[in-house]
Amino acid sequence: MSGLDSTYMVAFFVVFCLFFLVVPASYAPSDLLAPWPAGLRYECVNGNFGATHDIPFTYYAWDFEMPIGSEVLAASRGRVDFCGVTGTDGYGEQVRIKHPNGSYTLYAHLSAHAVYRGQQIRRGDVIGFSGNTGYSFTPHLHFAVIDRGNLSYPAAFLDIGIPVENGWYVSKNRRYHGRIEPVSR
Ligand SMILES: [Zn+2]
Numbered sequence: 001m002s003g004l005d006s007t008y009m010v011a012f013f014v015v016f017c018l019f020f021l022v023v024p025a026s027y028a029p030s031d032l033l034a035p036w037p038a039g040l041r042y043e044c045v046n047g048n049f050g051a052t053h054d055i056p057f058t059y060y061a062w063d064f065e066m067p068i069g070s071e072v073l074a075a076s077r078g079r080v081d082f083c084g085v086t087g088t089d090g091y092g093e094q095v096r097i098k099h100p101n102g103s104y105t106l107y108a109h110l111s112a113h114a115v116y117r118g119q120q121i122r123r124g125d126v127i128g129f130s131g132n133t134g135y136s137f138t139p140h141l142h143f144a145v146i147d148r149g150n151l152s153y154p155a156a157f158l159d160i161g162i163p164v165e166n167g168w169y170v171s172k173n174r175r176y177h178g179r180i181e182p183v184s185r
Contacts, residue, residue: 028145028155029076029099034171035143036073041170042066044163060152061144062163068139070130072107073173074121083113092134095127108142109133124176
């Protein structure tokens, strides 16, 4: 082995270790449930590293095919960090929820959002309705756990595990019907 090869190997090892130092093991919320109402069954048409999930922002995303207007539920509790269209990221109409552990969940290509910025959200709240907005060619929900820079991170759902392409999944996320307290800021 040449000196150059071993230098590369050491550099790779250091970067590899840094990744696990920088990314906490439990970055995603620990109580994630599928982002649609319990009992409904949808197909994952694009999984982690799937066809359109080929850049770091989307590596760990999932696309669930669903009819336009389907209810989209919060996968975990938190506070609405953003809702609407940025116009620059291809996600179209989107909702981003910030969770207590500092991570965010992203719900994209919606037809409409049903929340306002700063709103406290319970798991199971209807946060919007699925659609086909932004960089999307078929009605679907794009879901990912992200950081504040929109980088995607590995995650697993309590009810449906880690969905794979062409798998069908039944949610156990009970739609929340209670009153939402407004947030004073
Ligand atoms: Zn996607």
